[in-house]
Amino acid sequence: MEKENYSRLNKKTLRTFCISFSIGMLLIAIFSILRQMFKGDSQINFIPAIITGILSCYHQIAAWVVPDNPSLRKPHFAIFAMLFFYITNAIWKIVTLIIGTVVFGIIFYLIFTITSVVLKLNKKDHIKNKITGWQKVPEKINLPEQCRKLF
Amino acid sequence: MEKTYILGISAFYHDSAAAVLCNGEIIAAAQEERFTRKKADASFPIEAIKFCLNYAGIKISDINEIVFYDKPILKFDRILASYLHTAPLGIRSFLKAIPLWLREKLWIEDQIKKDLMYEKDILFTQHHQSHAASAFYPSPFNEAAILTVDGAGEWATTAVSLGNGNKLDILETLEFPHSLGLLYSAFTYYCGFKVNSGEYKLMGLAPYGKPIYKEKILNNLVQVNTDGSISLNLTFFNFISGLKMINKKFCKLFGMPPRRPEEPLTQFYMDIAASIQEITNEIIVAMAKHAKELTGCKNLCFAGGVALNCSANNVLAKSGIFENIFIQPAAGDAGGALGAALYVHYALHGNIRNPQNNNDVIPQLPGLGPDFSPEEIEKLLKHYGLNYKKMSDDDLYKYCAEKLNDQQIIGWFQGRMEFGPRALGYRSIIADPRSADMQKKMNLKIKFRESFRPFAPAVMEDFADEYFDIPSSSKYLTPYMLTTTQILRKHLKNVESFDSTENKISLLGIDRSTINAVTHLNGSARVQVVREKDNPKFYKLLREFYRQTKMPMVVNTSFNVRGEPIVCTPQDALYCFFASNIDILVLECFILEKRTQSVKMDLTEWKKKIIQD
Numbered sequence: 047m048e049k050e051n052y053s054r055l056n057k058k059t060l061r062t063f064c065i066s067f068s069i070g071m072l073l074i075a076i077f078s079i080l081r082q083m084f085k086g087d088s089q090i091n092f093i094p095a096i097i098t099g100i101l102s103c104y105h106q107i108a109a110w111v112v113p114d115n116p117s118l119r120k121p122h123f124a125i126f127a128m129l130f131f132y133i134t135n136a137i138w139k140i141v142t143l144i145i146g147t148v149v150f151g152i153i154f155y156l157i158f159t160i161t162s163v164v165l166k167l168n169k170k171d172h173i174k175n176k177i178t179g180w181q182k183v184p185e186k187i188n189l190p191e192q193c194r195k196l197f
Numbered sequence: 198m199e200k201t202y203i204l205g206i207s208a209f210y211h212d213s214a215a216a217v218l219c220n221g222e223i224i225a226a227a228q229e230e231r232f233t234r235k236k237a238d239a240s241f242p243i244e245a246i247k248f249c250l251n252y253a254g255i256k257i258s259d260i261n262e263i264v265f266y267d268k269p270i271l272k273f274d275r276i277l278a279s280y281l282h283t284a285p286l287g288i289r290s291f292l293k294a295i296p297l298w299l300r301e302k303l304w305i306e307d308q309i310k311k312d313l314m315y316e317k318d319i320l321f322t323q324h325h326q327s328h329a330a331s332a333f334y335p336s337p338f339n340e341a342a343i344l345t346v347d348g349a350g351e352w353a354t355t356a357v358s359l360g361n362g363n364k365l366d367i368l369e370t371l372e373f374p375h376s377l378g379l380l381y382s383a384f385t386y387y388c389g390f391k392v393n394s395g396e397y398k399l400m401g402l403a404p405y406g407k408p409i410y411k412e413k414i415l416n417n418l419v420q421v422n423t424d425g426s427i428s429l430n431l432t433f434f435n436f437i438s439g440l441k442m443i444n445k446k447f448c449k450l451f452g453m454p455p456r457r458p459e460e461p462l463t464q465f466y467m468d469i470a471a472s473i474q475e476i477t478n479e480i481i482v483a484m485a486k487h488a489k490e491l492t493g494c495k496n497l498c499f500a501g502g503v504a505l506n507c508s509a510n511n512v513l514a515k516s517g518i519f520e521n522i523f524i525q526p527a528a529g530d531a532g533g534a535l536g537a538a539l540y541v542h543y544a545l546h547g548n549i550r551n552p553q554n555n556n557d558v559i560p561q562l563p564g565l566g567p568d569f570s571p572e573e574i575e576k577l578l579k580h581y582g583l584n585y586k587k588m589s590d591d592d593l594y595k596y597c598a599e600k601l602n603d604q605q606i607i608g609w610f611q612g613r614m615e616f617g618p619r620a621l622g623y624r625s626i627i628a629d630p631r632s633a634d635m636q637k638k639m640n641l642k643i644k645f646r647e648s649f650r651p652f653a654p655a656v657m658e659d660f661a662d663e664y665f666d667i668p669s670s671s672k673y674l675t676p677y678m679l680t681t682t683q684i685l686r687k688h689l690k691n692v693e694s695f696d697s698t699e700n701k702i703s704l705l706g707i708d709r710s711t712i713n714a715v716t717h718l719n720g721s722a723r724v725q726v727v728r729e730k731d732n733p734k735f736y737k738l739l740r741e742f743y744r745q746t747k748m749p750m751v752v753n754t755s756f757n758v759r760g761e762p763i764v765c766t767p768q769d770a771l772y773c774f775f776a777s778n779i780d781i782l783v784l785e786c787f788i789l790e791k792r793t794q795s796v797k798m799d800l801t802e803w804k805k806k807i808i809q810d
């Protein structure tokens with residue numbers, strides 16, 4: 047299964063992850079705003095969460111809806127995903143403190159799963175046994191310069 | 198000429214490690230577990246890195262390049278895809294894994310830079326590239342086929358590569374979840390041993406059983422194709438996103454639940470072990486054949502966790518597919534640190550490689566860890582007020598040989614610590630191999646481990662062929678204890694009982710050969726051939742023991758107790774000496790006898806770190 051853009055990285059999977067993460071973030075932000083409005087006791091710094099959520103949602107969905115838009119494809123996607131992870135990582139720490147990993151995890155997992163079903167990603171070729179037997183490795187993979195890249 | 202330093206790092210899966218090269222020469226390499234004293238420690242190998250820098254006499258800013266042994270984002274992709282596949286069933290494992298990934302594993306580049314205060318770029322080799330490089334570049338071959346087999350790297354679980362000069366190309370891969378390593382680990386779990394560290398116990402158990410479940414496994418669990426590729430029947434396994442390796446259907450197939458860790462080992466599990474071992478042997482041979490067809494090479498380099506399966510290595514060597522086989526002793530993920538660094542030096546920078554194509558094993562291997570001066574050791578002994586003697590080398594060999602002959606057990610601490618899981622005469626516990634109950638005594642009283650576990654012999658090179666049937670293709674394996682060999686028939690006793698006895702474990706303690714303590718039940722032994730130029734002190738000890746007893750070998754097992762990493766420092770050796778029933782401790786030129794010590798050592802802290810595996 048040699049593809050032209052073979053890089054072993056299934057960008058769709060990562061994209062799903064990002065989208066669901068963004069939606070999760072938005073939900074949490076909304077939840078915390080509501081909570082603060084009604085109870086006034088939320089500790090979440092929700093403004094960065096909303097901004098990241100909206101930004102990344104926009105970017106991911108745009109990339110998904112208009113896949114041929116060159117400015118939204120790799121390597122931008124990768125850089126953005128890294129940046130996005132970096133910011134959300136910081137937020138993640140705050141979130142886990144307040145809401146707890148488990149609650150967020152379950153919400154996130156559900157969204158992740160639903161998103162994947164909506165995007166019909168649940169048919170990962172590798173794991174669905176479509177990719178078995180010896181796979182030829184494209185020459186590109188063996189370029190020593192590849193080790194300067196994260197993937 | 199200006200010196201170029203490359204630091205290789207492996208971490209976050211199991212057994213993290215660091216290695217440093219200077220102009221391509223391996224200066225130092227060590228596993229993190231040896232410093233933190235936490236077995237198979239997978240955390241960021243900060244202590245190992247500090248040691249490597251110290252040993253090379255450099256600061257972090259002197260390092261030209263740091264290279265990590267796999268590509269975290271590709272691995273993350275695999276993990277996400279796995280969860281997608283099994284959703285919503287994998288939620289428990291998901292909740293455990295994802296926070297760890299988001300907190301730590303995805304940010305390895307930042308962590309390296311932050312923890313080490315390093316400013317230059319970090320490089321990332323692929324997991325199987327690192328494995329392949331760790332075997333090929335230190336090998337004595339200019340051209341070789343490279344087979345790498347493990348649990349899983351990023352997506353690849355097995356790879357066939359070609360090494361030529363300083364070039365290394367991956368040709369073909371098998372991809373997750375179809376993995377021989379994971380299949381073997383699934384059975385490790387089923388037989389009640391710890392995944393990722395108990396695999397060698399399963400291998401040691403196999404000779405006690407009969408492979409009666411082989412057909413069942415081949416018909417249901419794994420399809421083995423003639424080209425050596427395999428595909429697992431995923432309906433029996435739970436590792437894709439579960440917290441366990443196997444599911445209920447797997448247990449139902451064999452009609453038995455998984456064995457709990459401390460439950461007695463029944464014949465059933467021994468037969469299971471024998472069956473999966475035989476299948477593993479066959480798969481490895483088929484994979485090697487495929488590698489031969491693809492590359493046409495006469496030499497093979499083998500790496501990845503599965504390359505530590507000595508029984509399979511023996512079958513591979515005997516198959517005659519390759520004229521020569523080389524395995525770097527740290528073949529598992531720890532060796533990935535070394536491989537990643539070597540890959541950058543040779544493949545990326547195109548440095549010329551001069552493999553010594555002769556019978557020499559690589560001089561630097563495997564003693565790549567820390568060593569300690571007599572002054573440091575004496576200071577420590579004085580600090581504790583211990584009773585010790587200092588001896589010249591010749592007196593030391595004579596004394597130790599006499600004591601071995603008196604059936605005493607010696608902790609042998611000399612030179613630089615080994616890199617990789619085997620103790621090869623630098624951090625070893627040694628004993629007389631002749632007696633019939635030495636195996637039991639050493640298992641129960643010294644190592645505190647299961648009585649079925651076999652011990653390995655370290656034999657003088659000159660006598661290896663007189664005792665063991667060593668195929669010529671194994672000549673690069675035997676110095677590192679990487680293959681089992683058959684003990685020659687003339688040394689075996691009561692051979693009939695091996696085959697006829699149903700309950701083979703009852704044969705333990707029965708006179709089986711002239712070298713009982715190292716004779717496995719099927720008449721095999723995992724031999725280490727010791728050569729004077731590789732390890733002169735250990736060799737001279739063997740020679741003296743031979744002079745006194747006409748026995749050219751000793752039992753050689755790692756210097757640790759169950760659940761403890763191999764000792765690293767003289768302090769670790771003292772703890773292990775006092776915690777076990779070792780009679781004599783040799784620390785370089787110093788001798789300590791247990792019976793003459795009046796000091797009691799406080800072992801509370803030490804005991805806390807021992808994790809029962």
Ligand SMILES: [Fe+2]
Nearest residue numbers: 347501502530
């Ligand atoms: Fe590996």
